[in-house]
Amino acid sequence: MRSRTLTLFAATAASALVLTACGANSAAPSGSGSSTVSAPSSGGANGKIGVILPETATSARWEAFDKPMLTEALKAQGFDVDVQNAQGDVQKFTTLADGMIAQNVKVLVIAAINGELGAAVAKKAQNAGIPTIDYDRLNLGGSSDYYVSFDNEKVGALQGQGLADALKDKKGAQVIQIEGAPTDNNATLFANGQKSVLQPKYDSNDLKLVQSQAIEDWNNQKGGQVFEQILTGNNGKVDGVVAANDGLAGAVITVLKKVGLNGKVPVTGQDATADGLRAILRGDQYMTVFKPIKEEAEATAKLVTALAKGDKAAADAIATGKSNDPKGNRQVKSVLLQPRLTTKDGVKDVVSQGYVKASEVCAGDLAAACAQLGIS
Secondary structure (H helix, E strand, C coil): CCCCCCCCCCCCCCCCCHHHHHHCCCCCCCCCCCCCCCCCCCCCCCCEEEEECCCCCCCCCCCCCCCCHHHHHHHHHCCCEEEEECCCCCCHHHHHHHHHHHCCCCEEEECCHHHHHHHHHHHHHHCCCCEEEECCCCCCCCCCCCCCCCHHHHHHHHHHHHHHHHHHCCCCCCEEECCCCCCCCCHHHHHHHHHEEEEEEEHHEEEEEEEEEECCCCCHHHHHHHHHHHHHHHHCCCCCCEECHHHHHHHHHHHHHHCCCCCCCCCCCCCHHHHHHHHHHCCCCCCCCCCCCHHHHHHHHHHHHHHHHCCCHHHHHHEEEEEEEECCEEEEEEEECEEEEEEEHHHHHHHCCCCCCCCHCCCHHHHHHHHCCCCC
């Protein structure tokens, strides 16, 4: 999510990396994306691929995981790779795209700041004869022929199921939902997935929805403020929180700590960030959704290879799923990977796969918990 929206080596997401007061992700943004125009390069054997990532402020995943994993996967396919980050700046995103189009990259991979921007960049690239792939976020009303992501409704369904499981013995439990950005199609899909599980429980009064609120730009600080306002308006009562990603979960937990409710109120998340996993080990966060970004990067690299060769049949054989674009009234050929619900017992699996280092998760007061779970 951004958590738009999932997840890996040192932290992740979809929200304010720099906002430590709100439990933001811990990975620091790298220097990549600081230039406004893609730097020229010598070119790989199969040509050059351009990748534009959205930002680093709301999720550590883009620099910590997507950038190195996309670079590795694309280089393994024989491409020269230019991965840039727009740092949340719409004009910078456009400038980066213009530079890559001018360099005539073989394929342009877009993880846009918002759908309108992504659609405009895709149209510009395709007018130049460059195929585009929507990466992680589908740009509604766009023209990219292919989309690679996780099954985002499934992500939301896992969040809803996780919360329902945690509250199964508490009939009438009061729930607050803190959702992702309203301009991010992924956030809409997460919410739809949550609703598929939770709405029947609201209808039967097994659970009670206090309020659901989308958070502009996946801003962690804003998410914490909104949650606190809703909590105060409900006389300080809450039994469970749907937080759309680990960044927003961290912001919620910061507020719960202020009122002495952390560890007593289950909170969902997404992306299996180091901060999120630590919160799970402490008992402050109930679950996260683990999205193996390496799988996303490798699927993208295979699709890029087919498109760079002009092999539409091969591309279609890779993108066997379909995603609905209601704004564009079309079905987009998609690679939709499977997310995984992760509670305390699953933290070891995330670490053992190399997405997060044990040293990041197990430091300080969590050493004993990690030893008990066999995390090393």
